[in-house]
Amino acid sequence: MKDSYNIGLIRVVTFPQGDLLNLHGKIIERYYPMLKVTSRCIPDQPYGIHDEETELLAVPKIIELAKGWKDIDALVISCAGDPAVKELRQILDIPVIGAGESTALLALRYGQVFGVLGITKEIPNAYTRILGNNIVGTCDVPGIVSTIDLMAKTGKEKVINKALELKSMGAEVISLACTGMATIGVAKDIEDACGIPVIDPVIAEGLITYYECIKK
Amino acid sequence: MKDSYNIGLIRVVTFPQGDLLNLHGKIIERYYPMLKVTSRCIPDQPYGIHDEETELLAVPKIIELAKGWKDIDALVISCAGDPAVKELRQILDIPVIGAGESTALLALRYGQVFGVLGITKEIPNAYTRILGNNIVGTCDVPGIVSTIDLMAKTGKEKVINKALELKSMGAEVISLACTGMATIGVAKDIEDACGIPVIDPVIAEGLITYYECIKK
Numbered sequence: 001m002k003d004s005y006n007i008g009l010i011r012v013v014t015f016p017q018g019d020l021l022n023l024h025g026k027i028i029e030r031y032y033p034m035l036k037v038t039s040r041c042i043p044d045q046p047y048g049i050h051d052e053e054t055e056l057l058a059v060p061k062i063i064e065l066a067k068g069w070k071d072i073d074a075l076v077i078s079c080a081g082d083p084a085v086k087e088l089r090q091i092l093d094i095p096v097i098g099a100g101e102s103t104a105l106l107a108l109r110y111g112q113v114f115g116v117l118g119i120t121k122e123i124p125n126a127y128t129r130i131l132g133n134n135i136v137g138t139c140d141v142p143g144i145v146s147t148i149d150l151m152a153k154t155g156k157e158k159v160i161n162k163a164l165e166l167k168s169m170g171a172e173v174i175s176l177a178c179t180g181m182a183t184i185g186v187a188k189d190i191e192d193a194c195g196i197p198v199i200d201p202v203i204a205e206g207l208i209t210y211y212e213c214i215k216k
Numbered sequence: 217m218k219d220s221y222n223i224g225l226i227r228v229v230t231f232p233q234g235d236l237l238n239l240h241g242k243i244i245e246r247y248y249p250m251l252k253v254t255s256r257c258i259p260d261q262p263y264g265i266h267d268e269e270t271e272l273l274a275v276p277k278i279i280e281l282a283k284g285w286k287d288i289d290a291l292v293i294s295c296a297g298d299p300a301v302k303e304l305r306q307i308l309d310i311p312v313i314g315a316g317e318s319t320a321l322l323a324l325r326y327g328q329v330f331g332v333l334g335i336t337k338e339i340p341n342a343y344t345r346i347l348g349n350n351i352v353g354t355c356d357v358p359g360i361v362s363t364i365d366l367m368a369k370t371g372k373e374k375v376i377n378k379a380l381e382l383k384s385m386g387a388e389v390i391s392l393a394c395t396g397m398a399t400i401g402v403a404k405d406i407e408d409a410c411g412i413p414v415i416d417p418v419i420a421e422g423l424i425t426y427y428e429c430i431k432k
Binding site for chain 2: 001030031101102104105106108109112129130132200203207208210211214215
């Protein structure tokens with residue numbers, strides 16, 4: 001075990017250098033001080049990934065970014081759709097962590113009926129695979145199309161209303177399915193409003209990254 | 217978030233004060249330096265929990281030990297059967313972590329077909345609940361009845377042979393289902409012998425405990 005680990009983190013939204021680009025990395029560094037995170041983002045996708053088309057567009061860009069990245073102990077794809085995660089595990093000899101599968105598996109700790117709350121009509125693969133038939137409701141939030149809408153003034157409110165709906169359908173835990181939810185820090189607000197546990201995808205991907213690093 | 221957390225850990229095998237009693241706690245402190253672990257064990261069960269009868273015997277003792285424990289941020293029941301975990305979550309107002317559910321959910325990260333390797337004929341509940349129908353083979357190891365047998369000279373060898381059998385049946389990952397496997401540190405040996413990931417229940421319970429502490 002080392003004293004600290006260098007982590008590469010890929011944002012699937014195009015941001016200029018600065019706070020927004022580094023925000024997920026900063027959250028991870030706060031909760032897991034042993035991890036030192038460098039963030040990079042894919043080019044030309046200012047609205048990120050929010051449907052199949054934008055995911056297909058992003059995958060080769062993620063692979064390109066990842067392939068040239070030297071001197072990191074692990075790579076995080078900070079997106080709940082886990083784009084390119086499977087492909088990169090075949091290519092790279094370091095652990096590759098996806099936000100989606102990390103979040104979904106942590107949700108299993110907190111209940112048996114799951115709300116999966118993201119911004120896509122389709123529930124991301126990892127959530128379906130891991131939480132199976134025990135998912136209630138739909139994944140998308142009315143009025144939210146991309147991660148940029150989440151950052152708008154009414155973004156949080158819309159997400160909280162959707163969470164309350166999922167709770168009313170029986171959800172015992174909310175598994176967030178868009179890392180943009182972490183960007184706006186809505187997990188705690190949902191917990192306060194709904195009184196059920198909420199899994200934040202950036203804290204979750206950080207946890208699994210930490211595990212991957214220490215277990216080597 | 218605090219700089220460090222006080223963790224109580226209950227061993228379900230009766231040990232005198234000393235290295236063996238503290239061994240799981242020391243593993244957790246090594247991998248998660250923010251956690252400071254104090255270990256206690258239940259009385260009068262020198263062979264631990266290894267079937268339904270010994271589990272039933274242990275549950276009220278665990279509850280008794282836990283109820284009187286002050287000044288801890290979280291409580292770990294260091295046993296893959298998660299005995300008394302459900303009951304204690306109703307009683308205590310701190311997080312209660314079981315080795316079984318922690319190990320089973322981490323296994324989901326590493327494959328879709330699971331070997332569950334412990335010392336009981338019945339697969340512990342959390343593994344069945346979380347890994348469902350994708351478990352191959354049986355859980356027990358020929359020649360091993362209790363955690364004490366694991367510590368015998370041939371303990372490791374028997375466990376490794378069983379792991380190889382589970383791999384030959386299709387297991388893509390081995391989810392250890394007895395914390396005595398952590399006591400003998402067999403996870404790495406199995407990985408070397410089988411070439412597939414192995415989830416160590418003490419490292420797993422430590423990870424989930426860490427998560428429980430930081431997310432508060």
